[in-house]
Amino acid sequence: MTELITNLIVGAGLGCIYGLIGLSFMGIYNATGVLNFAQGDFVMIGAVIPSLFITSFRLPTALAVVIGLATAVVSALLLQFTLIEPLLRRNTRIIPMAIGTFAFSLVIEGAVGGSSTYGTVPAINYVSALPFKLGSVIIGREYAIIILTTVVLSAGYWVLLHKTYLGLALRAIGSNPLGAMSIGIREERVRSLAFVISALIAALSGFLVAPLVTAGVTMGFPLLLNGFVAAVVGGMGRAFAPLVGGIFLGELVSLIGAYGTSAYSDLASLGVLLLVIMVRPDGLLGTVGRGITDS
């Protein structure tokens, strides 16, 4: 029983991380139509960069985190202006676009990893207090922080989308770029906004998840996969969808890992994705705007 509850909470925590990544991923997709293979690497930057700066330069944690977030933002803007904007101007089709973001992810991994792309970095514990104790269940405080952060950020994103002018602009250029341009919305600037927000959320989630998984240069991709599945399962376009989808997926992964074998969790995510696409392509909450089955 204790074990089950622990696994459920771990699953929820993991799920929230997937939700955050899914949120960041979905943000870019909704605003730009770009499916960003490099998203997982923004997460990785948030996990790895602070750790490197702390161990190499002995910076205080807070400062290291800021540097990590800044690096992610810079990378995202770099991606936007060196690759995405030129390709969008040329009406590039989706395969070259995907290859492009994939290439960018390699560049990030190569740049960060340098000569050791298979190494891992020491985890940073941002929680110094002892783990919670609920009855016989022991759970690290990180999980509470993660879940709380995810809920807050999801709500914040919802507010952004639905209650601010910027959010309106984001939704406008996502569903009707031409129309948006004609009423004076500067597409490029709004896209930059989407990239920046997305990078921040991704990097933050990377930092939060770092102590719970092994943080290394190649950690990005499995997390991207799960984040993507979370967004799809929840329903693309809705602010709370990645959270819902993420928790669903997180529980699944956690339970499989606990009672089955964790070696095939990637395949499990893929299986869920296939299932959702075939049975309910709009996701649990329903898709708003551009869905993934629109080519």
Add this chain to the structure above:
Amino acid sequence: MSMTSPAEPTQPAPAAAEPDGAPLLEVVEITKAFGGLIALSDVSITVPPLAVYSVIGPNGSGKTTLLNIVNGVLRPTAGGIKLRGRPIERMKPHERAKLGIARTFQHPRAFGGMTVLDNVRVGDHVSGDRRVRLTARHAHEEEEARRMLDIVQLPRRKELLRVHSLSLREQRAVELARALMMRPQLLLMDEPVSGMDPAERPAWIRYIREVQTSLGLTVVLVEHSMKVVAEISDWVVVLSSGHVLTQGTADEVLNDPRVRSVYIGRGTKNA
């Protein structure tokens, strides 16, 4: 592009209009909803063979959706489609193509990276299942494709050019040639003069009628401007917000006040 009569048809027109007068195409109470948006509502149309039917209406009235449903690209939410009495609403687009339904699109969708000739040759794909005539057909298929190019008046010297280097008008011609290559019974055309120089439109429209007559086709034409198609249509169906507002001969529809009111605010030049 000079407008002369199309070249001699390569095959005799199909056995003349059905002696029993059975309709070629029946659209039966078609409804299409996209989530909460009702694009088509209870639309019924009956098209006899060898006729030119025009479906007109302002933008957003559901004309292209209707074509997509007849063609198979979209599934209706309710209702049925019959081709010569045979229900086809469950069939995939390529199966309907094999039954003789061809289609052109509002923005010509020819295969940009392929040559003009190859584009047209793709149209022969529908003959794949008819094994009996297989060898004889395929031996002449390349020449047949060239003859289609003659019919749409594309010069043969352009046949090896890639389609994306052609002008819009030429791409339309290629698309049409490909459709004609399918030897269809029913040709669906979505706004065939969209994007064309207004001065050239009447000629192209008349040309479509000539092709229709000489090849013995049935044509269902979608347009938003009635003036353009009035001359060649045997029958006009007016769609508005997904319903059939009215239908009749071109004269009847032109003079119908309801039709005029539907177009008010969209520029009387379209009425």
Add this chain to the structure above:
Amino acid sequence: MADRRIKAQRNLAGVLLGRPPRIALGGAALLAAGTLPLWLNTINLYTAGQAVVFAVLGVGLMVSLGVCRQANFGITPYFAFGAYGAADICVRWHLGAVGALLAVTVVSGIGGYLIGRIVLRLRQFTLALATFVLATAVWEYLEVGFPQSLGGGDNGLVLPTLSVFGYSIFGNAGYYLALASLVVTIAVLAIVMRTRIGRALHALGQDATAAQTSGIDVTHYGALGYAISAAIAATAGALFLYTVGAITPDGFDVGVNVTVLLMVVLGGLSTLAGPVIGAAFIVVLNQKLESALSYSVLIDGLVLLAVVRFLPDGLAGQFVRWADHLRGVLSGEPREPGSDSLDPAAPDPLATGSGG
């Protein structure tokens, strides 16, 4: 009168830059490749052999990714199947090198068709993601789950002596077998592309909806294109086994997947020569960068990025574009800008669907 002059000019240009010279170029390259064993030492010959093997793999991927425009980011499972399968067949059924090669090709093709019919229901990005994950999963399985006796795990598999028409495969025979396979594959594909099937595959890659409307069963032909890629990949796999002699799961990891993608994009997805050029380029580059191998991820990424950004047609495609343009200029025909190539990034008038 002007017509005749134009015709004459076009003939000259056609002769200079059209098909015959390209075939001649190809023939010359083939001749050079064929004589390599005479003037290269063993190590360099090994590199050349690898280039040929990956050229075959690249050509295979090109059918799915280039012609049919399927977001096929996971060709390595079929590559691995070809290698491990050929090894198994040679050892167990004593079928001989060529026989094993043909066997894995056929089986992979059939399997590819069945898998294709399922997997291709996914749309572009999801397909890319799914195929990529699948490829990774297969590699993980080879590392961990695959029985050691068949070559799984770190031990891998060592090929026992094998002969082709009397020559030991570990000598030049392996290289020549690879070269011959490449030539045959390219020749067969070139012929197939001129047939109904080829046109159907090409059409569905250009515009699947228009293809459907024209009578092409996109599900079937899509799976067929995927199957052809799978079959050719298996051929490459068997050749890989023959030229390397020993295989381990590392030979089919994510890095290899990325490398193949890089090769075909660099070489160009629109011509048959593209993957060959890309493979040659990358294999040689990797060899030169042996010392800097640790930065290979970064370099791979930068090269791929540069190609996507500046050379969307790849090297071969760019050459074709230039040649066509020049030919157009010489023959005096007015040319529309951005003309004759399968540029995936060219402004696509067909990109927007019909409205209303």
